[in-house]
Amino acid sequence: MLRLFIALFFGVTAGAVQATLLEPSDQKIEVWSTIPLIFASDVEEYKLVRDIFKGLHKEEQKPAKVKTLLKQVDKMKGRTTERLWRSYNTALIGHYDRLLEEQRIDSPRLSFSYDGVKPIDVPKDVDLEAQALEQLRQKEGVIGMFAFVTYTKMSLNQMRATLTLVRLKDGISKSFTVTDHLHKIASRHAQLLFDYLYRTPYPNYKNPLGDLVWVLPAPSDQRRRVSPLQARLACRSQGGVLPSVDELMLGEQAGPYHNGIVLKAGAFYHAAEEKRFLAGETMDPRGKIRLLQSDRQMARYYCIQQAPEPVPPEVPVPQKAVVESAPANKVETEPQKEG
DSSP states (O other): OHHHHHHHHHHHHHTOOSOOTTOSTTSEEEEESOOOEEEEEEHHHHHHHHHHHHHHHTTOSOHHHHHHHHHHHHHHHHHHHHHHHHHHHHHHHHHHHHHHHHTTOSSOSEEEEOTTSOGGGOOSSOOTTOHHHHHHHHOTTEEEEEEEEEEEEOSTTEEEEEEEEEETTTOOEEEEEEEEEGGGHHHHHHHHHHHHHHSOOOOOOOOTTTTEEEEOOOGGGTTSOBOHHHHHHHHHHTTOBOOOHHHHHHHHHHOTTTTOOOOOTTOEEEOTTSEEEEOSOOOOTTOSEEEOOOTTOOBBOOEEEEOOOOOOOOOOOOOOOOOOOOOOOOOOOOOOOOO
């Protein structure tokens, strides 16, 4: 069953396009109440196995005794996993419901569905071919989902667990990962899920520099400071200029994922107004912007330039169809007989 579950999950997600899990926003979300726990690895168990092999190699432990002990450990582990699964399912839903009450969410967007299944009979695995789950997939006006958790046992009685929600219709997914003590995992997941669903939506960060793009320093200048003249020449060679102080500030604020840059904290950067900009935080009363005292003051630099004009796609020129005339049919005639 577990193999079927994993195979079907990766099968439906492989071709999924990039989209938001919660779209369309006007539809309710129903999550299948069975949330299986998939064991990934156990750091402490790995250490134990290494110690056992060392003991066997040094003949400090007897193989028969080790085999008996490992069988007992497997039985205990199976019972623990069973209890962990039931505890996690009820705890996650309970913490989620508690958050709904605390924050006075009268009409929750997401709910857990027990449709067609009694809670006491809920299996610990998800059968994606089950009739009730297929009905949830096809239900009109509702976004049907299922969830699963993969977990790794860490040292110091901690666990790293990832809760993954998968949309049944197209396989689009969203995951929430936490590392904490066992009894806190479900509540942490519930909080992350609740925040994802009900927190205030903010507009996406806009590129503050419009159609300007950043250019890296020359290869030999990326790890050293240069004079203002060297910085200007390098930018000019790439069709750009030194950025202004405002542009350096905006680039530092935007960061590397929103058309910004990463500046080395405590380093000075050349600016276009015969100034230098100090990256990072500073307690210096002179501030982050310093006047250039001489052409020998060294600093790092970035360049900035206009974004190139987009190249329009080539429109194929329709070609005239060449119609070849069919060869005339040759009619063979029998030669006439003389006389």
